[in-house]
Amino acid sequence: MASGTHVMEKILFGVAKRWIAGNTIDDALSAAKISYKNGMSVIINKLGEYHTSNQAIQNTISEYKTIISSFRRWNVCGGISVKPTQIGLSKSMRECLQNFQSIIRSASLSQTFVWIDMESSDHTDKTIEIYQSIFSKYERLGVALQANLKRTENDLSDLLTIGAKIRLVKGAYREDSKIAYKSKEQIDANYEKLMKTLFEKGNEFGIATHDLRLIEKAKSHSREHQRKFEFQMLRGIMDSIKPDLVRDGFSLAEYIPYGTNWLPYSIRRLKERKRNILLLGSAFVSKY
Structure with missing residues (x-):
């Protein structure tokens, strides 16, 4: 059983390497430099969540600060994306907020953009509360919202x-049907509605999708709303499709995760994208 699990993890890692830069900060920044050379900015995320040990939390904060201070030296246009539970939310709201403020103090020195990742619905209210509290003091701050909710x-x-x-993601x-849309059709329809609202009433936002139909919708909205x-x-x-978007004058950011905690993140990505599940299956068949 253990050997079977090991084999599956090896295959999963082979697939995960498509989107995970590696284990270290230098791996992430090396990937970011390639993105920047190809006309894209970057959003770097350290993998890991639900930290409760002080050491894990402080190591995470320290790594984000190192990334922030390294962008200029590596000649990269980039920002970071932080999950609240990786910097203390699993312990207390107060600790998480203090730790975010510490990261923001470092970000403000170089005007680095900081995104707050949205996690499961258990944390939505607190994440929005954290965002509202910090955004009043630091405007280069964004928050993810999920169209499935x-x-x-x-x-x-x-x-x-x-x-x-x-x-917008x-x-x-995995969420309960009482609070979340479950079918692809429902989620896509809600994403489209929310995206329309952003173009009509928002500014400085991210359309985070790999869905070609939604990308074309966004391009259409952009012609109507500057x-x-x-x-x-x-x-x-x-x-x-990334070079075409860049060539057409659209801003494009690559989201670059790194770190050793790649397995839970990769499983979510595979569940989210049937295409990646097919890729995993073909890798298994070809190797064994």
């Missing part, structure tokens, strides 16, 4: 009243 339309409306910067966490926005895509996913 039924509450997101109201959250978006509320956040836009304060000029919030939004990254579909959502990769907004500052960027497409955001995972490193290693839909690479074939």
Whole structure:
């Protein structure tokens, strides 16, 4: 059983290398430099979540600060994306907020953009509360909202009243049908509705999707509404269309995760994208 698990993990890692830069900060920055040479900015995320040990939390904060201070030296245009539970939310709201403020103090020295990742619905209220608290002091701050959650339309409306910067994602966490849309058709329809709202009422936002139909919709909206926005895509996913978007004058950021905690993240990515599950299956067949 153990050997079977080991084999599956090896195959998963082979697939995960498409979007994960490696284990270290230098791996992430090396990948970021390639992205920048190809006309893209980057959003770097250290993998790992639900930290409760002080050492893990402080190591994570320290690594984000190192990344922030390294962008200029590596000649990269980039920002970071932080999960609240990796810097203390699993312990207390107060500790998480203090740690975010510490990261923001470092980011403010170079005006680095910071994104707050959205995790499962258990944390949505607190994540938005953290965002609102910090955004009043540091404007180069954005928060992710998930189109699969039924509450997101109201959250978006509320956040836009304060000029919030939004990254719109579909959502990769397993949620109850009482609070979340479950079918692809429902999620896509809600994403499209929320995206339309962003183009009509928002500014400086991220359209984070690999869905070609939604990308074309965003391009169409951009011709009608002159907004500052960027497409955001995972490193290693839909690479074939990225040069065209850059050539057409659209801003594009590659989301670059790194770190040793790649397995839970990769499983979410595989569940989110049937295409990656097929890739995993073909890798298994060809290798064994």
